[in-house]
Amino acid sequence: MRLLNASGCLDALTAPEVALALDVFVTKTVTPLPRQGNPPVRIAETEHGMLNSIGLANPGIDRFLEETLPRLAELGVPLWVSVGGFDAAQYSASCARLDERPEVEALELNLSCPNVEEAAESAAEIVAACRAATSKPLWAKLSPALPQVPDVARAVAAAGADGLSLVNTIRGLALHPATGRPVLGTAVGGYSGPALKPIALAAVYACARAVDLPIVGMGGVMTGDDARDLLAVGATHIALGTVLFRDPFAPGRIRAELAGDSPRNTLTLDQASRV
Numbered sequence: 001m002r003l004l005n006a007s008g009c010l011d012a013l014t015a016p017e018v019a020l021a022l023d024v025f026v027t028k029t030v031t032p033l034p035r036q037g038n039p040p041v042r043i044a045e046t047e048h049g050m051l052n053s054i055g056l057a058n059p060g061i062d063r064f065l066e067e068t069l070p071r072l073a074e075l076g077v078p079l080w081v082s083v084g085g086f087d088a089a090q091y092s093a094s095c096a097r098l099d100e101r102p103e104v105e106a107l108e109l110n111l112s113c114p115n116v117e118e119a120a121e122s123a124a125e126i127v128a129a130c131r132a133a134t135s136k137p138l139w140a141k142l143s144p145a146l147p148q149v150p151d152v153a154r155a156v157a158a159a160g161a162d163g164l165s166l167v168n169t170i171r172g173l174a175l176h177p178a179t180g181r182p183v184l185g186t187a188v189g190g191y192s193g194p195a196l197k198p199i200a201l202a203a204v205y206a207c208a209r210a211v212d213l214p215i216v217g218m219g220g221v222m223t224g225d226d227a228r229d230l231l232a233v234g235a236t237h238i239a240l241g242t243v244l245f246r247d248p249f250a251p252g253r254i255r256a257e258l259a260g261d262s263p264r265n266t267l268t269l270d271q272a273s274r275v
Helices: 061-073 088-099 123-133 149-159 194-210 224-232 250-260 269-273
Strands: 003-005 043-046 049-052 079-083 104-110 138-141 163-166 170-173 188-192 215-217 237-240
Touching: 003 250, 049 194, 061 079, 061 088, 079 088, 088 104, 088 123, 104 123, 123 138, 123 149, 149 163, 149 194, 163 194, 188 194, 194 215, 194 224, 215 224, 224 237, 224 250, 237 250
Parallel strands: 003 237, 079 104, 104 138, 138 163, 163 215, 215 237
Antiparallel strands: 043 049, 049 188, 170 188
């Protein structure tokens, strides 16, 4: 089991000590061209989690390769680069350029960002185009909002994905208590935090039964027990997201909780299927 961060939930150059506590650092999503992202307000706390509407703000692939990647490589933590775009050609072009960089261990294809309006092509089509462009491992990050996420998992597996990242945020909205108007500048954003955990568990459980691929489980992981639950339903690795905003010591704490606690009476995947 490897411990990662969820893409966009940690700036390794600002908080290198947190990144060094992980087994893998996953970058913020990089797109072919620079993006300013969505208008503020971009982040809003809720009673049981957090909404964000960043909109894939990033410097673009050119600056990332020239400036950011060399600095990240100096940390000595294995690097996965999150790749985004709005058609298969954009994804594959970025993957081809990253294929040449030995600092990059794997690529995570962001196929599920809820905070951009442009429509992407099918997940399988994007994965197939990226598979032709790179020999690096490809992890497909899928949305929990997909009505048939196991079918999508099967499609991206057939197209050449080496693993799945489950799940991204789900769309939500928060209102300002004084005005009754949406807090976020885009009104709707990506919801994460503890309340996402049951949704993540359902997606990991379904996809682990549908495909024989390793899975990075994420969504609502706040404690070692949360991580253990995702592992119990089929996750191979665990990623931390919203918890990193409130507890920079979460990687070490959760790792210790996983290692030190006695195993709970949890069902295995096969046992759960017979209940």
